[in-house]
Amino acid sequence: MDSLLIKGAVPLHGEVTIGGAKNAVLPIMAATLLTAEPCVIRRVPHLSDVRFMGQILTWLGSDVRFEGDTIRTQARKIKGAGDYDLIRKMRGSVCVMGPLLGRLKKASVSLPGGCVIGARPINLHLKGFQALGARVTIEAGYVHASAKRLVGSAIFLGGRAGSTVLGTANVMMAAALAEGVTVIESAACEPEVVDLADFLNAMGAQISGAGSPTVTITGVKQLHGAEHEVIPDRIEAATYAIAAAATHGEVTLRGARAEHMRAVLDKLKDAGVGIERRGADIVIRRARRLKPVDITTLPYSGFPTDVQAQVMALMALTPGISIITERIFESRFMHVSELTRLGADIEIEGPSAIVKGGKPLSGAPVMASDLRASAALVIAGLAARGTTQVNRVYHIDRGYENIDGKLRQLGARIERIEEP
Numbered sequence: 001m002d003s004l005l006i007k008g009a010v011p012l013h014g015e016v017t018i019g020g021a022k023n024a025v026l027p028i029m030a031a032t033l034l035t036a037e038p039c040v041i042r043r044v045p046h047l048s049d050v051r052f053m054g055q056i057l058t059w060l061g062s063d064v065r066f067e068g069d070t071i072r073t074q075a076r077k078i079k080g081a082g083d084y085d086l087i088r089k090m091r092g093s094v095c096v097m098g099p100l101l102g103r104l105k106k107a108s109v110s111l112p113g114g115c116v117i118g119a120r121p122i123n124l125h126l127k128g129f130q131a132l133g134a135r136v137t138i139e140a141g142y143v144h145a146s147a148k149r150l151v152g153s154a155i156f157l158g159g160r161a162g163s164t165v166l167g168t169a170n171v172m173m174a175a176a177l178a179e180g181v182t183v184i185e186s187a188a189c190e191p192e193v194v195d196l197a198d199f200l201n202a203m204g205a206q207i208s209g210a211g212s213p214t215v216t217i218t219g220v221k222q223l224h225g226a227e228h229e230v231i232p233d234r235i236e237a238a239t240y241a242i243a244a245a246a247t248h249g250e251v252t253l254r255g256a257r258a259e260h261m262r263a264v265l266d267k268l269k270d271a272g273v274g275i276e277r278r279g280a281d282i283v284i285r286r287a288r289r290l291k292p293v294d295i296t297t298l299p300y301s302g303f304p305t306d307v308q309a310q311v312m313a314l315m316a317l318t319p320g321i322s323i324i325t326e327r328i329f330e331s332r333f334m335h336v337s338e339l340t341r342l343g344a345d346i347e348i349e350g351p352s353a354i355v356k357g358g359k360p361l362s363g364a365p366v367m368a369s370d371l372r373a374s375a376a377l378v379i380a381g382l383a384a385r386g387t388t389q390v391n392r393v394y395h396i397d398r399g400y401e402n403i404d405g406k407l408r409q410l411g412a413r414i415e416r417i418e419e420p
Ligand code: EPU
Pocket: 022, 023, 024, 026, 091, 092, 118, 119, 120, 121, 122, 123, 124, 125, 126, 159, 160, 161, 162, 163, 164, 165, 166, 167, 188, 305, 306, 327, 328, 329, 330, 371, 372, 399
């Protein structure tokens, strides 16, 4: 298993180009199953999750070609069942269900389990399929959905922690080929949902309201091939912004969309980080001493759970007390004990982490437990004195394209140790 070796306390300087959004490209790839015609997706990040999704589409019968940062797909004939091992590897693959149900009127995929960040149920996805008229059963670890016909309906997708991003995507994709009108209430408003709706509309779907809590889908008989460029990854951009702030650096985020990052940029500004918009770029500059800020994760447009771990690393370096509350995934605090190994002073109290920041961090071997936790450890390692070894970096390769290469370009002393 590869690891990253970081010699810390080096300010990051320079420019980093933000890649396509992982959480947008995965459902968009799944959506290509809705048509037998060719589709072209551009600005595709090189990530292991994207390769897995490519394998799933291939297994389902699609012809998938990767050419640089473009994917060409054609799903002439597909089957309605997903392989257990592939689906199990990546939770995001549950979003093939909506397209399979929409096109074939049947879908069977292995029921994704929980993961280190929480239980991760899919009850809302299934409630949506049922509302469209599908019969849903769970048998031997698989979830089966089938219908003679799908009929549009009013569907409420609000759950315990707000809406569901992939649930909204799944229902939108199935409803695109249903008869009549579907209205999703309490739909997820994330930019990745809007990007998927844009792609579906380019395929001939009739979807309005994406990005708001009410999404209306008027079903069409069939969809056609389309081309699409994926939005830049707001979580990757936020991670480099925080890394710049944590190391007293100055980094230009090329191609980041500030309008998708308001909650993060606003909190960074409150903490004293300099933020300047320069055309399509955002310049992040840390000139002065930072102040602690309290943060609560919320559905979009609130502060994203996918940036909670990284901002905690920054607060650990900031003198004073900050309270970081996680409202989306109940156990997304696996990074806390590893940050503590680097010298951070953090206590967990229910859904909140109390960060007593400002203690000097010093390098140590640490273990990545999930994607964003790994990013937090890399940030802490970049700021810490001495050497930090982040083990199990396959987690980070799921969602960060060439992170060590991009950080080296910014002046970081980071190398990948490959293990056979
Ligand atoms: N939930 C339910 N029932 C459901 C679905 C979700 O109760 O049927 C709950 C979840 O347990 C959670 C909340 O609703 O408490 C939100 O979960 P959501 O369904 O929105 O998460 P997701 O769609 O499975 C996507 C991203 C995650 C990101 C979340 C929240 C992808 C592939 N994954 O997951 O990304 O954290 O939205 O924004 O789009 C990551 O990139 O590191 C990552 C984990």
